[in-house]
Amino acid sequence: MTDGLTDKAERAIASAKLLLAAGDTDGATNRAYYAMYDAALAALARTRTNAEVGASRTRAGLIARFGQHLVRTGRLDAALGRSLNRVQDLRLTADYLTPPVPTEDAAWAIGEAEMFVAAVRALLA
Secondary structure (H helix, E strand, C coil), rough: HHHHHHHHHHHHHHHHHHHHHCCCCCHHHHHHHHHHHHHHHHHHHCCCCCHHCCCCCHHHHHHHHHHHHHHHCCCHHHHHHHHHHHHHHHHHHHHHHCCCHHHHHHHHHHHHHHHHHHHHHHCCC
16 A cells, blocks of 8 residues: 555656646645655555554644654654645645745745655655
């Protein structure tokens, strides 16, 4: 399951880059967030019980459990938890508000997603 989720996260990053190149900053931000979401779910799936992962099916629940079980325990850097929260905020802007996410913010979100997924892959290796 975890390999499938991290592979899915990598595909979301590739999609985010294509969307950004096409000028769709909202779509790029959305895909960057979901790359991080899938990677966080993969990390929790490997480190927690099925019941705990199942409780993480909401976005807020996943972020809270990611912080509790992976950041606070020192398994992953706190900067990753902060970037997950910030990219989620940008995704909410992208999906529900206007004007579109600025290009530099979308590009930042993609960069954060790349670092996040790499850190999770390293943790799972």
